Amino acid sequence: MTRITSLAATSALALGLAATGAAAQTVAFLMPDQASTRYEEHDWPGFQAAMAEKCPDCTLIYQNGNGDVALQQQQFNSVLAQGATVVVLDPVDSAAAAALVEIARAQDVRVIAYDRPIPDTPADFYVSFDNEGIGYAIAQSLVEHLQAEGVPEGAGVLQINGSPTDAAAGLIRDGIDRALDASPYKTLSEYDTPDWAPPRAQEWTAGQITRFGDQITGIVAANDGTGGGAIAALKAAGTDPLPPVTGNDATIAALQLIIAGDQYNTISKPSEIVAAAAADVAVQLLNGETPEPTTELYATPSQLFVPEVVTRENIKEVIFDGGIQTAEEVCTAEYADACAELGIQ
Template structure:
């Protein structure tokens, strides 16, 4: 009888493992991104997530949706993937405040939510994976300040600040980091702007107005990402300002890297989205297995993993971007940028 009971117990455990494995193999995971203003989601985030999911759970179904900056559309997409039976939703919210309701709905149905890139402060998700957004803001501001100081720009000179979307909690963290970096400097903020939907044309329009308002008093621009930074650069060029004051960025987009090579943008942040995407996939698969992923830190009462990015300028673009094979010269050093690549040692 003792052996029979032991056999039955072992069989029950084995069935439990089989059920867990079966549930994992049959699972649907949703990857919901916020907008198409940045090319990163289609070019880096989703491919990175899908590739890692393929390695970890080849038979899992991955559903990708992009809300194109529309919070209402993202809500529809969220409801749709829940209805499709998604067990884990990786969510980069259009509106961080509105996303609190998404988390509540999902958790009431036993669905796990991984906040991705942008946190959800009002309602803790099951996990949060991102680069350190406040650290990004601080790093780009500090880098610009050091550059201005080294260039001999006088204390008390003016800087413009272009933040990200007011509905994006990550943009708020970047803004906080920028404020901290500028507060530590001897420079003053002439004006700042929260860019709706991170839209470069809106950043450009605002920057154009500030150029008219402040003119040569603008000695630099801290822009929260490459899109808003590119908008500012376009505004200076349209106004005939030469040279363009140093402008920051974030995301290391192809366009921004080319602007750094040409001397029109001062810095960006290299944060290969594939790193965060792969981490999110690993957390998702752990959740599918019924495991609780161990947090590296906590943010907004949410277990989190935050990666540290690198600041990229013309001085280290070869080492950070090309030597690490994040981009290739064939992708970047085309047309008018070929000569700049030679000067920086990227190409021969």
Template sequence: MNTQKQLLAALAGFAAAALAAPAAAQDAATVAFLMPDQASTRYEEHDFPGFKTAMSELCPDCTVIYQNANADVSLQQQQFNSVIAQGAKIIVLDPVDSSAAAALVQIARSQDVKVIAYDRPIPDVPADYYVSFDNQGIGNAIAQSLVDHLKDAGVPDGAGVLQINGSPTDAAAGLIRDGIDSALDSSQFKTLAEYDTPDWAPPKAQEWAAGQITRFGNEITGIVAANDGTAGGAIAALKAAGVDPVPPVTGNDATIAALQLIISGDQYNTISKPSEVVARAAAEVTAAFLKGETPDAKTTLYDTPSELFVPAVVTQENIKAEIFDKGIQAPEDVCTGEYAAACRDLGILN
């Protein structure tokens, strides 16, 4: 009888240990946050800090590894393999090359590691989850905003615009391009020329835009640029060529530099999409996976359960309400030096 009691006690102990194991695994888990490039400052300034802060709340004892591949596909693969070797059970991946990332997802599957695609989708092999802003919606919104502005300004039908897309290896850039196309193709304006910017590099966008300015001159009545970096490159090319006034240029990301260009009147719009929003969502999905749960899918993209956030278009008309009144940026960080007077004119500064 004593032997039976001892056996039952032992089994109860094993059961308790088994139940405790997932919680212990979560408490001590290692997760990785792998970002694609340093062309944009957002990853170090917003995405990673947002993810780390959220993870510190959701899993205080988790170890978070951060790596940036600096637009190098091979380096990102090395980093991916390295964090698996360090015991990462969840990898949040913003791929340098969306096609090449398919192989990384397959590697993770073979190691029982979850992959959360972040910002840029992985079309060829479904990740375990995808979190992002609605990239196709972003493309449509910035282009439609420009189309409406040109129409309101009395720009004649048939006038020409340039289209500067993002990196050809970035599936999110392809979605943004599709959104831009949907707005421009249904508009009364024509696309003079179009460019896919390698690595989203602003100098490459600037170089291409300079060539188009020489080619088309004052036929260019607007430029749809897929993000603030390529917009800044286009604006620099226009200014270097002595174009005055600068035609309206779109953007995306609401970087401080872009907000300053909007305030000064050199850039027409951008997209407010606080990276911390997506970073927190990625952290919440990570925490759910660590608990052995299946995160709720708000939608599906590329056969991947997904959550896509809807961003806001920002122009001079609503920059105070969308950026400063909501606390996304502080006036003292944006309205510096030469921008202070324009900030006062817009009511951002007293």
């Protein structure tokens, strides 16, 4: 099988680390938004730690585009002006990022697409979890749960996708479609969430609750933020019991919702895994080496990692016994009893 948060958006964190590995060079790490806490809490620290081991003499620059295409382009130009020879880019807009790859190529700068692919112009390498596999896994998990609960064929589900400017969101959507299309359930309505913004997902879900009411037997949400928005809308509408809602990213908030029984699943994909892989590729490129891909996506040599679905049934084993999170971080007072019920301590 293929192995498949936030600093101010305009700030750059330049880190000179002291000297083995690649000769002293500058590597930029450009992330797309602050809607998710993962970039400051996991991706950037993971990349820093891996680079400290692999290239302690390298200078690192971190910036976050805050969901603004023009801002990310300014940041991209800025890091090139600062001498970056490798840029790890998680694009705000996957289509717009094609121009950034062309700019880099003209200056002999290598680009590693990170998490979100750049379909129109191949980067030098792509590192990510298997996004289509993620979409399929969360949706198939929900379908199997509905079947196990005896939800009749023909029942309806809502589908909340990610940002329409994010090619990774498109892959997740494709995976969701593949699972739902083969299922006995029908999609009542579908929504592409601008900028992955949870308030937009919440607003849309509220409208669908008014429209469909108890016809909604499940919600496939593409990540934990949009799933959390859907759950907030359901609670505000007084829906009881809540239909199962999916997620993706294993954020602390989502883990708490799963423990409480409000969210059905998420995806455990420790960002540090992909961050470390990106650091390894960056150092190989700095050394003039050719990283070895495990697959190819959009004509780009790629390394994709396989994530794991997390539900209330396996959350203790995967998340806590696996050392991804601690009870101290997740089992705050509000969730202490539910954690104890699952043996999380």
